[in-house]
Amino acid sequence: MSQKKNVKELLAESFKELLLECAFEKITIKMITDRAGVIRPTFYNHFADKYEVLEWICYTDIFEAARILINTDMLVEAVKLLFTKLEVHKDFYTRAVKIEGQNAFEEIFYQHLVELFEESFKIKGKEIKGHNLLTNHNVSQYYAKGLTFLIQQWLLAGLPVEAKEVTKSYYDLMSHSLEEIIEGNSSFN
Structure with a gap:
C-alpha cells in the first residue's frame, strides 16, 4: 500500500x-x-452501514493480528494482544462498547472470538469427544461469551486494571472450576 x-x-x-x-x-x-x-x-x-465500519475497525485493529497468533498456535498471546489493543485504544473502545443493537460491539466481539477459538481447535487438530452438547463449536461459544462479558465489564468500568492484570485474571478464572473459586481454592481469594 x-x-x-x-x-x-x-x-x-x-x-x-x-x-x-x-x-x-x-x-x-x-x-x-x-x-x-x-x-x-x-x-x-x-x-453497508456504520455498524460495518465498527466491525472492520475491530477486525483490523485486534482480530487480524490475533488470528495470526492463533495460526501459529499462540492462543495465550492472542488473548494478551486482545486486552492490550483494547487498552491502547481505550478511548475509542470505551465508547464503542456502549453501542447497542444487532451488529453492535458485543456481537462483533463474540462472533470473532468464536472464530478464534474454533480456529484454535482446528490448529491443534482436536475434536471434543463426548455428548452432542460439548462440541468444538459449543465450547468455543461458551468461552467467547465469557470473554466477551469480561471485556465489556472491563471497558464499561473504565479499565480499572491494566491489560496484563486482566489477562492474568482471565486465565486464573479459566483454570479453576466454580467450586474451587467458591471454596477459596484459587488466586481470587
Missing part, C-alpha cells in the same frame, strides 16, 4: 474520530464522508 491512506482507512479513521466526539446514534454517513473528504456514495462502495 502506498503512503497515502486508502479510502476504507480514511472512512474508518473518520468514524473513530466522530465516535470520540459524539454519540454513535448521532453519527451519520454524511458526517463520516465529509470528515474523510469523500462523497457519500463512496462510503457504500466500502461499507
